[in-house]
Amino acid sequence: MKPKQQVNADVVARAISKAVENAPDASRAALGDLLETLARLDSKIAVRCSDAAAGILLQLSPSQQAFFLAHALALAAQPRVAGEFFCRCADLLQHLDEDAFRSWVEKGRAIGQENEAAAVAFFRQESHASISALQELRKTVHIAEVTRLLHLFCTAIAGRTVGVKSTAEAPEELIRKGHHLPLTDGKSIYLPGLISRSASHRENFEEYKVLAAHQAGYIEFGTFELDIDALLDHPALAAFERKGKVVDSSLLASHYELFFQMFDEPHLVRDIFFALEDGRIDFRLREKYRGLAPELAKVAASSLNERPEPLSLPLQEALVESLIRLSISGQIEEDLPHEALPIYRRMCGFFSRVLRPHATVTDSAVATASIYSALHGLPNISLRSPSCPDALREAHDTPLSAPPADARSDGKLSPTEVFPYQPVQPVAYRGQTAPELVQLAQSLEILRDGITRAEEDGIPLTRELLEELLRRGAKIKISQMTAKQLAEASGLFITDLKGVLQEKLKQLTPEERRKFAKLLEQALVLKREDRVSERVFYYDEWDYLIGDYRPRWCRVREIPLEGGSGEIVARIQKEYSALIATVRRHFQRIRPEMLKRVKRLKMGEEIELNDAVDAVIERRAGLTPSERIYQKRDRRTRDVATAFLLDLSASTDEWVVEQPMPPQGHRLPPARRSLFDIFARGDAEAATADSRMPETAKRVIDVEREALVIMAEALESLGDEYAIYGFSGYGREDIEFFPIKDFSERYSEQARRRIGALKPRKSTRMGPAIRHTLAKLAATGCRLKVLILLSDGYPQDFDYGPDRSSRDYGLHDTTVALQEARRNNIHTFCVTVDQAGNDYLREMCRGENYLVVKKPSALPRILPRVYRGLTV
């Protein structure tokens, strides 16, 4: 353990006294006690806790504070443990009752007696023991438990790949109204980190489903397809059209922005629009998903309890609030002032138009304009104001087509009476999705894809092409000015377009530019995530320090390898043609064993009845019958699946340094297990091959590649199932897994090109790569499953364990991953060119299932023998 760096005593004392001062009266003494105790043992932790104290206690009721502080104090003998507990566990009290909380803490404390690090992980809620204990105790559902389930659920509903994440991971610019509110960016759905409102786990999960379905509903029911051109011709929008046309200041604007900009009161129009559109989505959900409807109704009903009373709000807000309530519950508000009822009824009429089975987002937009017309001229005055009835009566008299004169300016009302319109409180279960950003991001993506494709094909980007790209679903408009520039420069090449865009960017205000850059970046990020989102996998990791798994700790992304050429493989095939022929011959000798019941033999263990009968009959019929009527039973079926897992870490870039030749007879490493015979047999061949091989300098990766090519050639002739994967990555969130040839895939030109594209990358986090490969092997359903790991060193990654300089964590995790393989009946074998391999492989691979290749350039010859040894 690192020596504790202690903090200056003054600083500590100041931090503590400030924390105590800021604490609620009732908790001061207990907090002071705790912090002083911590300070005596570990001043750094005391400072950390002091700084966090105010925020933590704020979440708790006075009685909870006392309860929580008492628990923290009980843990204080282990300050790191107490620190984690204090800083991370307060919010659990919202979700566990006190008894459950107490028994959970007790469990963590007991673990701490044995292993402090394990208790730290426990209270960070990162260890398996901790999470599973919580799961048993609580009604709360955490997003992590249901991520994959909801991801698949939403994907099924929306009909396209939709990721599910916690709102904590949402891009900052999408968070508009609060960190807990759900939202979607069109690619992923962000949901609150936990839900615990209801009394049971199941009900809370149902609420997750409702939240997810509402966001997925935006996608399924076309919220992001709002098309301004479809709206502009609509009579209801005629009054606003003038405004729509002047919008030409920004470079690109989504159709939503253009729509909202038609109206003077941005908040008012948005509130109306979302009341209608969310109402429409809920309606469509209820119609289509009848089983979900009751759950939706429940969540909706409980959201009503959190909303303000319409009567407590000024006129405009009261009417909008009534509309929202109507859209949530379908119930007509009765309590509005008598004079307000006609307007309200008109609003109800417009709303009912979106409650139709085929209503689209266009209907919501049209109804929005109608309701806006009815509302925006009203003064936002208190409902109790004496001038309220007059103002309302006046509004009725004004025809809808001409928006009523602004009541605020005609002098009848004193300005003090009129409140500025305040946006409504968001409806929690409907969240805070910003459709304009989704449209922008999606459109930028369409544009960018189109541009890149045109660029690759060398097609000049004309205005027509650009327009075509936009027509193909992009819901943005390019300003007149940009369009003109594009038109003038006809036959413009992409690079020029970039120039024009850049030029245009310069004209933007810094604010606009920042926004644009951000959106562009976001589109890129979304794109990147999209490519892989369906191919992301999570795996637990073994932390030997806490003696427990860290659940879902590692994120493995499957990434298609691109850009290699088949030439590299062709060259290897040529260079090694002699070896390939030899290996093939050897492998062909294995072949006959493949037939599972060998029939039609001239002699054998027993007579095959069908064939025998045929033979008898044929003889009677005067034909010459076949003599092949015997069969051999019990021959082993060759039912083998092998995965080759390739370390693509940066270190494979190193040049192969050959050890001086050992004297004859000791050429190969002392073989372990029965592989010995095989190596011995192949030895003479290897020697002759050696002398013929040109000894050009090679890197580890080149040798690995050669070995793979030869292996693949051999296996093609044998017909065994096999797969080749590479892995690398950086950090637990980003393990890269490259399928080169999957089990079901042919050894095609494409696969060969991928072998050519292999190159050294980043770190070597072996555990998750092994686990992912195991999952693939298990899926083959073959009887004999083998994983062969090719590496050049010990497992390592920058966050593979708390101490970067120690290999222990990674070795332990890899060892456990290999144990998991054995538990699942999968054979593993590690081949390394790391000469220090003996030191750690013995433990990692349990004794004998490994091989240190002394002479890396011999790998191509050795690998096929390893394979035979393992599978024959």
Add this chain to the structure above:
Amino acid sequence: MSEREMERLGGVERFFEEHYFTEQPYYLPIRDEVEVFRAAFSERLPVLLKGPTGCGKTRFIEYMAYTLQQERIKQGIESPDTATSPLITVACHEDLSASDLVGRYLLKDEETVWIDGPLTRAVKIGAICYLDEIVEARKDTTVLIHPLADYRRILPIEKKGQMIHAHENFLLVISYNPGYQSVLKNLKHSTRQRFVAIDFDYPPREAEARIIVHESGIDMRAADQLALLGEKVRHLREHGLEEGVSTRLLIYAGKLMVSGITPRRACELAVAKSITDDRELEQVVTEITRSIFES
């Protein structure tokens, strides 16, 4: 000789079926498959039906065989009294060999009798011969298929030293499910290229709902919900549920519902548990079911 006669002779497994229809098999055309098949048949081009299991391939060929025969009868080309089976189907499996298809000698009393296999029989009587899941069969069957599938239209019967020319109305139809491709079991290019391929997939929601109504007897509303379930579950085809869910399974669920089992339970039995072993995927399917059905 009919299949029944053969059975009487004993010793023959029922790996094929000779179809006689008393009425038109129900088939709802999804795209232009009926026209394409007609065109192929009129040119006597062999046909490959490609598509996942349970999406209507067999039913389609039953419908086509019946319909084309009825048309011949109407035109007076065939007589209703002497009409033979228009369709012989063979479910291929890994032990199915060429002689299973062509025929073999059997013992009868002190004599040996030659019994035609289903393929020979179809070639002789002018039926459509449907080899279902052809890739499953032994490799020696390709020797038969190739000369039948090109302009020669002949079937060599090695054991009898014969060569038969196919009847005018004979047509070879094979099916192939690209879904569970494996390296070892792939349709050979040389085979594939002899056939006109017709792609099949699960029907769109409205059509599927109508099929479910017809086949299971459930009401339209429930059938529509089942079809919705099918549509949604098939969105997961790239996420671990490679085969999606077949129309056949949805029909099973419908039948269970008709017999009084609650929709949620029926779908759990017929759908969720049938299509995956992955517990989490099963749970996803269950959640989708729960979202669609009230009970």
